[in-house]
Amino acid sequence: MNDAVDLTTEQLEQETSRARDQLTQVRREIGKAIVGHEELVDEILVCLLSRGHALLEGVPGLGKTFLIRTVGQVLDLHTRRIQFTPDLMPADILGTNVLVTDNHGSQEIQFQKGPVFSQVILADEINRATPKTQSALLEAMQEQRVTIGGITYPLELPFMVLATQNPIEMEGTYPLPEAQMDRFFFKLRVRYPSREEMTDIVNRTTGTPPPQLERVMDAPAIMQLQQLVRALPVAQPVTDYVVRLIYATHPQEEASPEVTRTFVRYGASPRGAQSLILAGKVFALMAGRSHVSFEDIRRALFPALRHRIILNFHGEAEGMTTEAVVTEVAGHVKEE
């Protein structure tokens, strides 16, 4: 597929329409295996098409690993799972140089790729590894390449990390620093399934084998959609709205709401604004539109900003959540 810039109007219309259909089909195919979590699936797709990474937070047993594996299967992406433990070393993720002897008896140093060299990585319980190991993964996330022994190895694209962390077992963990949290495009909450969803899950997993999932898209199609997303136009009032939203999370701003000034220590970074705009574009594309609306921005507010707002001691003591702050900010900032 040609670059979106080179496409004609008709071709762009066709591409937009096809992207919408593909994404709809992806969601439908994932829905065959995953009960519920439609919103979560959409948000994962947004991360993928935005070239971002997601941090999933939820108690164990909610199907996070299965979800990621399903996504990789439907999108025909190579998926790896890394269980983070305190003794996990960076080389265990990135890979290492090993001495290899060939058939002729000659030896050479050969780079043995680690699990990071995959397209979709499930970093399970990322907060249980040491900060050193976490940093190794996060560098790969940001740069999409790995440098070992002075040699840089590009990662296979599209590259997406889905990290999970357990919010209830914090003992013996190494919480991610704020700077590294900011590198995640979205922070997604895996909610507990409802009664109906629970019934459906039980029926599907305890009976006959689940239906075989079809491959809907492949890596080149995903990368093309990533380009298409970047080309979607955003009106200046929408951009201004995003900027005002970000500034409204900063306590030192006069225009920020009272809850921000009271409970927030640090507001969202510029990465937050980028996430909002990119996510808005993907949401617009999912809706079959070729431009971003305020509604698209509002859909991305919580996953894009909840981990980029840092509460102060007063907020922590009062039991304030970042979601509550985002809600107040969204109500405070007007679209015009």
Next chain:
Amino acid sequence: MNRKKQPLALLVTRLSRRHRLVLFWWNLLRAAILTFGLTPVFLILSLFVALPVSVGAILGMLALMSFFYALFSALFSRPETVRLLLAADRRYKLHETLITAWELTRSGKHNPFAPVVLKEAEQAATRVQARTVFPARIPAPRLLAAAVALAVAALIGYNIFTATRAPAQGGIVNLGRNLSELGNRLAVQAEQHDDVSTMELARELERFGRQLTQDPANLASERERVKNLIPRLESQIKRIERGEAAGDRGTDKSKNAEEELADYLKNRLSDSSARRTVRRMSEQNRSTGEILQQLQEGDPTGEERPQTGDIAPDRKREILDGEMKRAEDSSELADNLERARDQLKKLRDGSGSDSPGDGSSPPEDGTPSKEQSPRIAEGDLGGGAQGDSKSPSEKTPDESQPQTSGIGSEPAPDGGDTREDPRQPEKSRLQELPKSQTTGDVIHLFVRELPDEATAALTPDEVAQRFERVRESAIHSDAIPPERRELVRNYFLAIGTGSESGTE
């Protein structure tokens, strides 16, 4: 389709026209609020404040200008395009299609999605049946609305102008009428209380109010007068409230004393004597009132009196002391006049000096001469009328020993004195007057000769003048029968002053 023109075509939509119509009627409503809301304010203001005609006209013009501004906004102003597009997107749930298309066209940057977005926007605008919004000429309905609005504006402006002017002049006339009436009432009250300063002020108020009633438009030229009147009024009111109408109140007291004294004298003394006394006290009171009025109205130098309008406490005390002293003088004068009347009664009845046995001893020496007494102390007769007001107890031993003889001093030759007057002079020798100095019936008249040593408070001339005044008043009093007046005159001439005795 031309990309530059396409967003403008998007504006030409029915929804835009509706939006502009809403703005049009809102501006008209705003004009009505401004105009009809300001008019009652002007009317209410004019009820309490006498607005000059110029101020009313300016306010009316402001209201008219606000109306025209709103009218112009309603007819010719164009809403901001971005806001209009955003409102349209929100109103028709177009997901910011119009604004995105507008931005893509305005930015000039190439975007592959621009044609797609413009096409979507065009379809959205087509769905809402786009029509022309910004015509080259104003449609007839709007022109008609503008004409009606102009007529209404002119009518409102005229009403505001007249409504502002009429209440203003009406207010001035009412103010003048009230001032005149107030001045009249105040003058009557001040006259009843003999408050001269208040009365003059009231008269001035009345005159000023009458002028305002007759010519309300002349208020501007009277501003200085009003400015001067107000502090005077305030000061006068404070003074009256504090009961500090010192001069006037003192005048009342003196007047009362004066009236009582006048009645008394009219009953018991001659008309002429009473008249003279009354006149003298009236003059005294009038002078006191004038002084007080000057003090209350301002400094004699003509400087403006301070707002407090109070007299300096020291000066006030001084004035009040003076008034009390004058009242005491008046009382003492009455006492003295009563004593004089008693003496005259004795003369009339012949009980004083007709008989030597009344205590008058025959004189042993000649008539007193100035050489013998360069200073003659005041005695019972006349000396107290205008002289020292000290009570006998306050007098020094020398002063309480008058060295001149009194008329009809009752000490009998045997020393019997029935009076217990502490001012009773020291007994002196009686001296019979020479018969050659008298005319008419032969009566033995005795006077006391001067004591050997005395310290006088009055000069002989002063004593002589007082003596002459008392003599004339006594001779012409009703208590003395006409047939005896000549005799009394001869008596007085016999004991007359040095000058008279010198001439005779």
